[in-house]
Amino acid sequence: MRRLWLGLGLLTVGAMIAGLGLGAVRLAPGAVVHGLFDTNALEATIIRDLRLPRVLQGFLVGGSLAVCGAVLQALIRNPLADPYLLGLSGGAALGAVLVIALGLTAPWALPLAAFVGAGTALLLVYRLSLVEGRRMDSHVLILAGVVVSSFTGALVGAILSLASAAQLRNAFLWMLGGLGGASWPSLLILAAYAVIPLGLLMWHARDFDLLALGDETARHLGADPERLKRLAYVTTGVLTAAAVAQCGMIGFVGLIIPHAIRRVAGPLHTILLPASFLLGGGFLVIADALARSVASPLELPVGVVTALVGVPLFAILLRRTLR
């Protein structure tokens, strides 16, 4: 287990250096360190004002999505769950596309609309998933997520089909996810939303081991499944909504990272959650560094890179799991 933490620690440091060094202007690791600690250095502005908030935001978003994926997989007892399963992304996309279609240009308008959209979808899916008025049923939850996603998807399609070419391109790029809007204020807002949900999920890590056994067994081993499911749903919902609002829909991190950690370290959540956070964070920072550098000075949407890297990795993992 010590090797796992050592590996993840090295990955985190390596990802940070790569994230701070790669981009339109390439900086060597020495220059990165120089720019970080010397305010008078030439690189200081690029490093401290542009890349550092972006790298930290990428790490926080990647880590949060991976933790959300791991928790939701325990919640619905299915390793194929990801943070967007529950319809949040559809709500967020609807909010964002509305802002783009209405031509609102205030910098806070799009993240706010996406967050409100995701939050509304969260409430709607939650209400639909309650059985007998109070019990949260995992199977109904998935169906409710699919229903809300389909409906918001249809609305987004209708709005986009009436939109101009420029609006269509903006909406399309937003939906593919990106960290281009990262700044110190946006990082602070994201951190404010992320700290409490992440803390609560880590605090309850052991309870998710029990929840993954099913409601009845979890209860007999001392968990309160209904309370735990509500907590998991709301915290992962807030985390995902905050991440989507700031960065659009970045796929595959929430799905493959927990898989990878389970293969190496097993499914106990006291290890799975913090390890997923580190690996998810590092993975997204590296994906963003690639997104900025492969077609420099143009940028690829980071969601495209996570899928391009994530899909083959997932396929390999899947084959090995089935073998």
Added chain:
Amino acid sequence: MILRATNLSVCYPGSTTPALDSVSVAVDAGELVAIVGPNGGGKTTLLGATLGTLARSAGRVEILDRALDSWTPRDLARVIGVVTQREEMAFPLRVRESVGLGRYARLAALAAPGAADEAAVADAMRRANVAGLAMRRTDTLSGGEWQRVRVARALAQEPRLLVLDEPTAALDVRHEMEVFELIRRLCTEGIGTLLVTHHLNLAARYADRMLLLHQGRLVVDGRPADVLRAGTLAEVFEWPVAITSWCDGAPQVIPLKPGESPAG
């Protein structure tokens, strides 16, 4: 009294007839109580109502003289260990980790398991005869091994009451006998056991008391010799049986072939 459930009734949604109709059950320290009866007779429903996982339409349950509803799941898990009829694994663990889940109700949120927890897990694995499987993944176990791991996990809870729903359903004779011997041994240590089983003959030899349920109602509650009577069983199970006696005095049920009579 560890468990006292009085006049429990359960009605499933959409059904006009109760799945359980005013059934009472009590288990004292060191007592083995077996619940028997035909499929669909209400045995598992009685366990669900007793443990609070099924909503009661009437009746009262007390654990250690305290109303069930006043117990938190965490406190209850320190008193009652349960092995349910079915459990599907979403994410397979090592056997040792799986048995370790039985300690969670005794651990603080972020605290690592201490020496006492490790000892309880090792002891539970030894008693359930799964110590040799400690590092095996649970998805590679046979049905019988998995069942014994679940019994070990319940033992790791260090319960005062064990509730077992058909714990020997997938076990061969040796492991079946080992589970019954283990339960009997635990009873001598003061642990009460409530056991649902289809093994009338083993229940007759090991249980202190038996409850016979049929169509959600209690047919008879008493010592095995009072419960296992040919006429009653033939009526409840809708199959003719003969009753004989083993050398330890326990009644034994012999299902008859068509055309056979008790006299042979």
